[in-house]
Amino acid sequence: MPDQDLSRLRALLEETVLRGEDRLPPEPRLSEELGVTRGRLRTLLKKLENEGAIWRHVGKGTFVGPRQMIEAPTQSVSFSVDDILQARGALEPQLAAEAAIHATMADISSMDECLAEMRNSASLLQWKRLDERLHRTIAEATHNVLLLMLYDTLRAQMKMTLDRRIDQVFGAEPGPKENTDSEHRALIEAIRSHDPVAAETAMREHIRSVRVKLFGLR
Structure with a gap:
């Protein structure tokens, strides 16, 4: 049986993308919106992070997409x-x-x-x-x-x-x-x-x- 908590979190992630945003709400608000405990929320976020769907930056929040593993160049580079x-x-x-x-x-x-x-x-x-x-x-x-x-x-x-x-x-x-x-x-x-x-x-x-x-x- 699909994990309903995880499904709701995935849906919220899609809504965030549709709004053109790249950061999820803070954990307290996210926990309240999903109706789960903070511990349960962190478990769900960890699963999405392992999939590359989100990444977390301590002190800044949870962002949509994979972590930028390599620092961006100091000058803008255009790729065709x-x-x-x-x-x-x-x-x-x-x-x-x-x-x-x-x-x-x-x-x-x-x-x-x-x-x-x-x-x-x-x-x-x-x-x-x-x-x-x-x-x-x-x-x-x-x-x-x-x-x-x-x-x-x-x-x-x-x-x-x-x-x-x-x-x-x-x-x-x-x-x-x-x-x-x-x-x-x-x-x-x-x-x-x-x-x-x-x-x-x-x-x-x-x-x-x-x-x-x-x-x-x-």
């Missing part, structure tokens, strides 16, 4: 969409291959859970957040902190550029669910089989497919 997609095509297939080697049963169970939620997602926003969660779970399954840091850095750039493009292409629709979810299933099955070559290939094909859906063949 091509830069980001090329970096994604170089990094994520390797992460999938490493995940196929190192993933535990718990990692794969988390991927399966995410796929199930994606299948039942009712909105584009929910689907996008689950897509982010699935890809980060794959990065986590490498059990390599440095690779995860690199992924989070890339992911922060993807979120700023690709999110907007997804909205432009799909509008208010639930997103490219059918084809993309089947690509995700093939990818997770390769990881489950501990087949790094198949996992790398599946991720490379998935990223190529996403690029075609969003930008056409270029």
